[in-house]
Amino acid sequence: MSRGNSENTRLVYSSEVGRVQEERQAPAPPPSDGIVRVSRTKAGRKGKTVTLVTGLPHGDLEAVAKELKRQCGSGGAVKDGVVELQGDHRDKVVLALSGRYRVKPAGG
Numbered sequence: 001m002s003r004g005n006s007e008n009t010r011l012v013y014s015s016e017v018g019r020v021q022e023e024r025q026a027p028a029p030p031p032s033d034g035i036v037r038v039s040r041t042k043a044g045r046k047g048k049t050v051t052l053v054t055g056l057p058h059g060d061l062e063a064v065a066k067e068l069k070r071q072c073g074s075g076g077a078v079k080d081g082v083v084e085l086q087g088d089h090r091d092k093v094v095l096a097l098s099g100r101y102r103v104k105p106a107g108g
Contacts, residue, residue: 036055036097037055038103053093061078069085
């Protein structure tokens with residue numbers, strides 16, 4: 001096995017400094033077309049219905065999620081740039097966001 005400097009090798013430990021921390025880059029936000037889409041799904045959630053809000057600006061995610069959870073009276077979370085609300089609240093969410101964003105109900 002050669003010890004050459006190839007693209008497939010990286011330093012994980014050095015006797016001088018110990019374990020070497022790898023620099024990780026934050027994932028870039030997905031490109032947006034300016035439309036906030038509100039959908040619902042049950043996939044991968046053991047049959048529970050979840051309302052998904054995608055396309056929000058990255059800086060507004062936490063504030064909008066908090067406001068929507070309060071207005072819908074349900075729990076929720078922000079995961080990977082998507083606001084997830086427990087339950088089917090598509091109509092309430094579309095109505096609440098239509099004043100600030102261009103909103104479309106998505107899915108069936």
